[in-house]
Amino acid sequence: MTGRQGVSGDDSGRRPRGRPSASSRAEIERAAIRLFLAHGYADATVAMIAGASGVSRTTFFRYYHSKAEIIWAAFDRHTQHLHMLLEADPGTEPAMTVVRRCVVEALRDSADDEGIWMKRFQILDSSPDLRSEESAHWISWAAAIAEHVARRTATDPRSVVPQSIGGAVQAAFLAVLRSWIAVPAPSAALLPELDEELVPLCDLFQGWLDGRNGNSTSLGST
Structure with a gap:
């Protein structure tokens, strides 16, 4: 993934449609794991995970249907x-x-x-x-x-x-x-x-x- 977006941003124009990149999926997972351990699974929201990994909520849901799926x-x-x-x-x-x-x-x-x-x-x-x-x-x-x-x-x-x-x-x-x-x-x-x-x-x-x-x-x- 080239470039990072905040929670409210839309990065649809920065990457062609298609299969999400493995590297970005791994970045989201690493960010989520850090937040789950720091705040607890229940209190770490999708918005927090998206922000910590530098992607929009829309992009998050391209990789994972829910935070449990991580x-x-x-x-x-x-x-x-x-x-x-x-x-x-x-x-x-x-x-x-x-x-x-x-x-x-x-x-x-x-x-x-x-x-x-x-x-x-x-x-x-x-x-x-x-x-x-x-x-x-x-x-x-x-x-x-x-x-x-x-x-x-x-x-x-x-x-x-x-x-x-x-x-x-x-x-x-x-x-x-x-x-x-x-x-x-x-x-x-x-x-x-x-x-x-x-x-x-x-x-x-x-x-x-x-x-x-x-x-x-x-x-x-x-």
Whole structure:
């Protein structure tokens, strides 16, 4: 984006119509994250975000339908990436080894050098105004795990075993993220800790799956 506009300005003549630039979208996100942390999600308005990022309200809504989308769009991209990683599993490793590896890899791909990934999590985990939407997004995250387990065990993803494992891994993932909120400069260097925390849980569930399926999920059978 060339040039900046105030909250009440109209920058429609400064940039051709079409897909918004990625750099401007990132600028709005960074400004919003700063304001959410400084003032609270509820008190940081779209006008404040637009002003801090140097665009008009009209331009803001070209990038985001609401301020909540600034938080959830990135979360949903992360979840979609986790789904893709798990769906690409060729079935040559134990099912829960794949889960652990993909959960860590998806978060590694979401992490950024500025620590926005953890700031975003801090906001979504602590803002009452986002609580009504939070459950649906986390259910989708857990569903990625459940669907993978169901594929590997030839069961319905809505059945007890896949749902139990999806929910438990999601709870462990959430607990680890919460433990990182107080870390001064969270980075991808924390990821081995996530992997370490997931090992005993995933090993426990792998034993459960093996006992139910005659070791097929360890041997790579789908």
